[in-house]
Amino acid sequence: MTDRTYLKPPWMQRHVGNRLAPLFGRSMVSRLSVRGRRSGRWLTVPVAVLEHEGERYLVSYRGLSDWALNLRAAPECRVTSRGRTEELVAEEVPEAERPPLMVAYREKYGSMPTVSQVLTALPDPADHPVFRLRARA
Template sequence: MYRGGRAGAVARILNRLSAKLYAAGLLLPSHAVTLEVTGRHTGRPVRLPVAITEYDGARYVVSMLGPDAHWVRNVRAAGGQVALHRRGRTAARLEEVPPADRAPILRQYLAVAPGARPHFPVDRRAPLTAFEEIAGQYPVFRILI
């Protein structure tokens, strides 16, 4: 579905459907939300389903497709300004986490987002050192509201 790090036709259809259902709060789990960010080229809102990961009292979103995912580029271009949808709209800012601090968040992410596991070269139960080795390849953003 994500050949070459990009969503294929089936993934795009499923993402659109999931984004609508998550925004309406109709799908479980509760950590599933819709992220809305302004497109860097079109200026139009782009919406996609994401899993929120909680770690050490903070909430995060992770790019399972790495730094070249379009939503990551859009968030960076928008200065981190986004909206989160789940039974309502909440304005938020995403602050990128330095690679040195990402490992425990990535491990927690794989625990709550089983659909992301095939995109990571480590097992969700791997030691923290394994996540430290790949942390630079997977952007992590802290949610600030």
């Protein structure tokens, strides 16, 4: 296991909240599918896609999550929102470019359960992998 900054979500969020989030937050929550870095199987998690200055981003607000590690290993992914699935490529944003994205993420999603609390506990933008989404060529 790697040494990483990550705040694991509580059991209830992982097993109940993550399954229900796409049903209740359709306008805010999308589904990210990415290949497992060890298994190669498609894994799906709920995410909030940040739209900022004409670009779309995925922010791993809890720190270096498994889905972020998987995207680093295999950047091809699928994002499903409102019943529409896109084939995309995720490109990690350098740490120096993350601060304004983290501010925008907090402004847009800080009212979601746990987001503001986690971002307060992990205030350094370097602790949050951020990926720019691009159409697959």
